[in-house]
Amino acid sequence: MEKPSVERLPAGTPVEKVLEVLDRDGGVVITNLISQETLAKIAEELKPHEQPDQEWSGAFFPEATKRICSAMSKSQTYAKEIFLNPLYQEVCNRTLTITKKSRYGDEIRTFVCRPIGNTSTTFDIGPGAEAQQLHRDDGVNHVEHPTKGPTLMNMLVAQTRTTPENGATVVVPGSHKWVSYYDDRFAKPEQAIPVCLDPGDALIFDGALIHGGGANVTKSERRKVLGAFMVQGNLRSEENIFLHLPPEVAKDYPNEALEVYGYKALGSGLGWVNYREPLDAVLGRGKPSPGSLDFNNVGITA
Numbered sequence: 252m253e254k255p256s257v258e259r260l261p262a263g264t265p266v267e268k269v270l271e272v273l274d275r276d277g278g279v280v281i282t283n284l285i286s287q288e289t290l291a292k293i294a295e296e297l298k299p300h301e302q303p304d305q306e307w308s309g310a311f312f313p314e315a316t317k318r319i320c321s322a323m324s325k326s327q328t329y330a331k332e333i334f335l336n337p338l339y340q341e342v343c344n345r346t347l348t349i350t351k352k353s354r355y356g357d358e359i360r361t362f363v364c365r366p367i368g369n370t371s372t373t374f375d376i377g378p379g380a381e382a383q384q385l386h387r388d389d390g391v392n393h394v395e396h397p398t399k400g401p402t403l404m405n406m407l408v409a410q411t412r413t414t415p416e417n418g419a420t421v422v423v424p425g426s427h428k429w430v431s432y433y434d435d436r437f438a439k440p441e442q443a444i445p446v447c448l449d450p451g452d453a454l455i456f457d458g459a460l461i462h463g464g465g466a467n468v469t470k471s472e473r474r475k476v477l478g479a480f481m482v483q484g485n486l487r488s489e490e491n492i493f494l495h496l497p498p499e500v501a502k503d504y505p506n507e508a509l510e511v512y513g514y515k516a517l518g519s520g521l522g523w524v525n526y527r528e529p530l531d532a533v534l535g536r537g538k539p540s541p542g543s544l545d546f547n548n549v550g551i552t553a
């Protein structure tokens with residue numbers, strides 16, 4: 252049987268069509284979404300933030316992969332042209348906005364909750380990298396499937412071309428509607444197909460879609476994509492903790508207080524800073540994390 256492919260739609264396709272394909276398959280490619288000039292500007296702005304190869308101590312990222320975290324805080328062009336891309340934001344608003352009634356005494360109030368930025372990370376897969384473990388990004392938020400619809404929406408924009416050889420992202424079309432399997436019904440690598448992109452093409456996908464970075468079997472090609480991720484707005488704490496307790500205030504507080512107030516990654520890694528424990532990454536305290544959070548062990552208590 253021929254493997255399904257991910258549908259490709261040109262930039263300028265009406266959002267209704269994009270949403271239809273996204274709902275059906277869990278992912279869609281928009282060709283030529285971002286211009287080459289914009290990509291060049293982003294590359295220049297991110298250059299000072301490129302890291303030497305880092306050892307990754309857990310299983311989530313293979314060696315020979317590199318990331319730039321919080322890329323939208325390092326490149327204004329990234330923030331404006333990738334994160335705020337009008338089509339992507341329209342897709343996120345249409346799929347992730349929650350409108351909910353709430354009763355307050357005799358009054359019924361209707362709250363509209365827009366999605367919020369989740370992460371903006373670049374993913375650079377170097378020669379020799381093994382395939383990433385297949386996963387659902389919404390696993391980090393402990394989402395159990397099936398759901399009524401997406402809780403996370405993702406976009407990966409190709410900075411270089413992505414091919415089956417250099418580590419193109421692989422996806423399992425339709426898997427966003429699967430229930431949560433923990434046994435051998437979970438997706439197998441042979442069910443995943445590579446999504447080939449040219450620079451400026453974007454893969455938009457539901458955070459429930461099973462996917463992963465591909466293996467890079469080339470000798471010298473790096474595969475680079477720019478990620479923009481949004482999450483339903485209710486999945487945050489009520490008080491805007493980090494504006495009240497920025498590092499210059501937090502430094503005078505004990506670890507125990509900071510840990511309950513967000514300076515500790517929670518089970519599955521929620522709340523990391525540069526994929527590290529916040530207390531260590533921001534204040535140089537707590538359990539040192541050697542360049543990476545061990546996603547297999549976060550939140551596990553002895």
Ligand SMILES: O=C(O)CCC(=O)C(=O)O
Pocket residue numbers: 374375383388419420421462463464465476
């Ligand atoms: O590098 C990629 O293609 C995907 C990375 C990814 O899925 C992740 O880190 O969650």
Ligand SMILES: [Fe+2]
Pocket residue numbers: 386387388462463
């Ligand atoms: Fe992922």
